[in-house]
């Protein structure tokens with residue numbers, strides 16, 4: 248009995264004997280299912296206790312609003328992920344530049360953006376900067392401001408990754424006669440990507456959730472639409488539970504993809 | 517090969533590592549760089565490898581001035597194979613890819629050609645069964661043999677080794693030294709930094725003794741080992757041969 252419990256609920260320490268093959272293969276999924284079931288039971292209990300009669304019908308009326316909001320959030324997320332990764336990479340390269348003015352500018356940008364609340368950046372960026380340059384489309388302006396905000400964080404993540412590539416690797420590449428571009432493409436990039444991925448995935452999830460703040464400049468994305476439904480139907484939880492599920496529907500696949508990529512890039516140093 | 521140093525100077529910050537060294541090494545095929553730790557052996561080898569650029573002075577290899585601009589050094593480096601102490605293999609690539617990638621990127625081979633050439637080398641160095649392992653799964657000796665295979669893969673006329681065995685146990689050391697001996701017998705010139713005096717003695721025909729920022733002694737291997745000219749070299753040999 249004791250052995251069975253240990254087999255199914257514990258990962259052996261490196262010095263301990265290996266588990267059987269069946270337990271090794273299936274204990275992970277089993278525990279995942281158990282955890283999900285426990286969480287589910289707790290949630291159902293909490294929700295049943297707090298609300299006596301659920302009214303899903305009223306919310307179902309507004310399903311189109313949910314779908315359009317979700318699609319908008321998906322579109323904003325996708326474009327922001329791409330643009331902010333691009334900008335972040337550029338900033339990270341500037342941060343490592345040996346040209347002092349560029350280095351200083353990048354440093355200043357990162358520090359200022361990271362020290363300012365997104366809400367302020369969105370308002371100042373939209374009513375101040377975007378207006379001044381004649382960019383009046385709130386969807387494009389909102390996505391761009393969000394990209395510039397997130398780029399500051401992403402650049403620091405990428406810079407850390409680039410710096411984690413050892414001097415010995417770079418010297419090997421030079422000794423092998425690689426050009427600077429070849430060194431970047433075949434040595435720095437794969438090694439750094441492996442180290443960047445976990446933090447980058449987290450940043451992407453934050454970014455997707457932060458897109459809900461775009462409602463302050465009246466972008467009708469997922470969160471804003473759900474709030475509208477909630478105020479019209481008086482079904483608060485009925486509106487916000489689908490909201491939670493909708494965000495998970497975007498973030499979980501990204502996590503899974505990142506994990507797969509991480510495994511593909513696995514190496515021991 | 518012939519080598520000529522002309523008032524070559526290398527500094528790291530305020531710290532002068534090579535202080536205007538000058539020497540002419542007449543034709544030789546295996547040169548050993550010896551000297552106490554911190555004497556600047558690795559630094560000099562890196563300058564010869566085109567990996568470091570000196571502050572002052574010049575270096576001629578086989579009568580040709582070694583360039584001192586990164587752009588020109590690229591082509592210079594491609595004609596030389598370098599092996600470091602810490603078997604600097606790329607950790608994300610298999611043994612085979614470690615050898616094939618430089619052939620493809622720096623020597624213009626197609627992917628198929630490079631793979632075939634890399635495989636042939638691994639076979640020759642008795643590493644076939646490890647071809648698809650990444651460095652993390654190889655022993656120290658295996659890693660160093662792969663690193664040597666990589667350095668020799670483009671058939672460079674000159675091979676440089678920086679303490680290729682100092683991280684290995686005696687058995688692996690012997691394996692690696694045999695391999696270097698083979699390459700030497702194949703007609704490749706070598707320059708080696710090593711603490712294996714016995715090996716240096718058997719394989720080298722010239723010796724440079726570096727200490728205290730200077731070339732203290734530059735002579736034939738025979739003369740250096742049998743009758744060192746400076747007190748420093750004599751003391752160094754005595755220390756190192758004590759055990």
Ligand SMILES: Nc1ncnc2c1ncn2[C@@H]1O[C@H](COP(=O)(O)OP(=O)(O)OP(=O)(O)O)[C@@H](O)[C@H]1O
Pocket residue numbers: 528531533551552553554555556557558559560
């Ligand atoms: N990148 C660097 N930056 C600063 N100082 C350095 C650097 N590389 C080497 N040095 C210094 O230069 C001196 C010579 O170093 P070098 O590595 O050439 O010695 P070495 O003869 O190879 O010694 P060892 O036998 O211990 O490898 C040392 O004092 C070292 O601290």
Ligand SMILES: [Mg+2]
Pocket residue numbers: 557558559678679
């Ligand atoms: Mg050294």
